Amino acid sequence: MSMDFTDQRLSYEKGALDQQSVPTSPFELLNTWMNEAIEQKVQEPYAMSLATCGADNKPSVRIVLMREITDTGIVFYTNYESAKGQDIAENPNAEVLFFWHELERQIRISGSIAKIDAQKSAAYFQKRPHDSQVGAWVSQPQSGEVADRAVMEQTFEQLQADYPEDTQVPTPVFWGGYEITVNEIEFWQGRANRMHDRIVYTQENGDSWNTKRLLP
Numbered sequence: 001m002s003m004d005f006t007d008q009r010l011s012y013e014k015g016a017l018d019q020q021s022v023p024t025s026p027f028e029l030l031n032t033w034m035n036e037a038i039e040q041k042v043q044e045p046y047a048m049s050l051a052t053c054g055a056d057n058k059p060s061v062r063i064v065l066m067r068e069i070t071d072t073g074i075v076f077y078t079n080y081e082s083a084k085g086q087d088i089a090e091n092p093n094a095e096v097l098f099f100w101h102e103l104e105r106q107i108r109i110s111g112s113i114a115k116i117d118a119q120k121s122a123a124y125f126q127k128r129p130h131d132s133q134v135g136a137w138v139s140q141p142q143s144g145e146v147a148d149r150a151v152m153e154q155t156f157e158q159l160q161a162d163y164p165e166d167t168q169v170p171t172p173v174f175w176g177g178y179e180i181t182v183n184e185i186e187f188w189q190g191r192a193n194r195m196h197d198r199i200v201y202t203q204e205n206g207d208s209w210n211t212k213r214l215l216p
């Protein structure tokens with residue numbers, strides 16, 4: 001059954017972006033926009049679409065949660081042996097995308113991915129709720145096929161018995177953080193008549209960034 005959406009259109013009129021008044025560091029703007037998304041009660045504003053592409057040249061995209069903005073990039077956590085982990089091992093280039101409808105904003109970040117320090121991953125893993133820690137052990141290898149839900153639930157219960165609430169769940173070696181070291185960020189603000197504002201920051205050398213406006 002086909003569906004037609006060609007009559008659906010919204011006018012975007014909530015903001016503007018001016019190349020002359022954006023900060024010199026894209027991280028400053030990223031922080032500002034993230035704070036505004038939190039203030040405007042965007043649900044899970046740190047949920048981002050992560051696109052990767054392995055040696056097979058087939059792009060894959062999925063949502064992950066940004067857990068930190070550092071001075072050089074952004075951090076998320078996952079299973080290193082997942083499909084995305086394999087893509088990243090074969091090709092460290094990746095792009096992430098945030099879209100916040102409430103603010104009519106899109107942020108597109110591209111860069112190079114590397115595993116973060118294992119101790120930092122372990123510190124975060126130990127901060128997670130006990131049963132989420134157990135869940136990480138169940139989902140191994142993440143993205144592998146499982147016969148049915150009952151198999152997952154049995155493993156979950158077995159692990160809960162092995163590691164009761166008051167015991168420490170060991171940090172899996174196959175689980176941890178990745179940092180995307182940013183080399184380009186595009187900020188998109190929707191405007192009326194499809195005359196959207198797009199400002200892209202590109203890294204020049206070291207710490208300095210270039211900005212340019214792109215046609216919408």
Ligand SMILES: Cc1cc2nc3c(=O)[nH]c(=O)nc-3n(C[C@H](O)[C@H](O)[C@H](O)COP(=O)(O)O)c2cc1C
Pocket residue numbers: 044047060061062063064065066076077078079082083084085142143
């Ligand atoms: C809102 C939301 C948040 C998610 N956060 C994460 C996350 O932080 N880490 C993660 O590994 N998967 C997360 N997932 C699940 C992924 O989208 C994906 O299903 C999983 O990581 C397997 O992806 P892969 O097969 O491409 O490796 C999230 C999914 C949703 C919808």
